[in-house]
Amino acid sequence: DQQVKQNSPSLSVQEGRISILNCDYTNSMFDYFLWYKKYPAEGPTFLISISSIKDKNEDGRFTVFLNKSAKHLSLHIVPSQPGDSAVYFCAASARNYGGSQGNLIFGKGTKLSVKP
C-alpha cells in the first residue's frame, strides 16, 4: 500500500510557464515532506522541504504548499526552465515518531519536461 502517491507519471510544460507537481499521502503521522529532483544517471538531489507546522515554503523559483486536511502537497516551479526537466520525487517521514516511521518514504516520481 503506497503511503506517498504521485498520480501523474509525467508532465509537460512550456518554458516560462508554471509547473505544478502534486503529491498525496495517506499516513497522518507524516510531519516532514521533501521534494527531490533526479536527472538520469545521477542520484536524487534535495530541492525543498516543508514541516507540517507550515503550509508554504518558498525558495527562489520553487514553492511547496501543504494542505494537511487534504493530505496533499504540491511543488510549484515558476518560471519553468528547460534545465528543470527531470524526475521529481515527493518524500515524507514521521520524524517526531522515530523508528521506521522516521525514515523517508518516496513517491514513484513525476517526469517533468519543460519545452523551449
Added chain:
Amino acid sequence: DTEVTQTPKHLVMGMTNKKSLKCEQHMGHRAMYWYKQKAKKPPELMFVYSYEKLSINESVPSRFSPECPNSSLLNLHLHALQPEDSALYLCASSQLQYTGELFFGEGSRLTVL
C-alpha cells in the same frame, strides 16, 4: 564537500560471486543509508546506520550484508544474489538520522546474471 561518492558506478556479477559496493562521505554526517531503486519505482530503504551502528534493517535478505567501518564509509557486501536483485543501489547520508534532508550518491547500477 557536499558529495556522496559511490563505487563502482556499474557492476555485473554472477549469482555465485561475492562483490561489494562502497560509499563515502566527508560531510561529517552521522547517518548513512542504503536504498534500492528498480526502474520506474521509488527508492526503497534497505538499511540505516546511525553513529556507525545499524539502526534499521528493512527485512532485507541476508545475501545483502551492510558494514559501516567508520563514520565516513558504508559498504554493502553482496553474495549469492538473484537476477531480481538487479537494480540501482543508492547510498545517502544525513547530518543525523531523522533530521534534515538526505544527500544521495549517483548510485551503483548492479546487474546480476
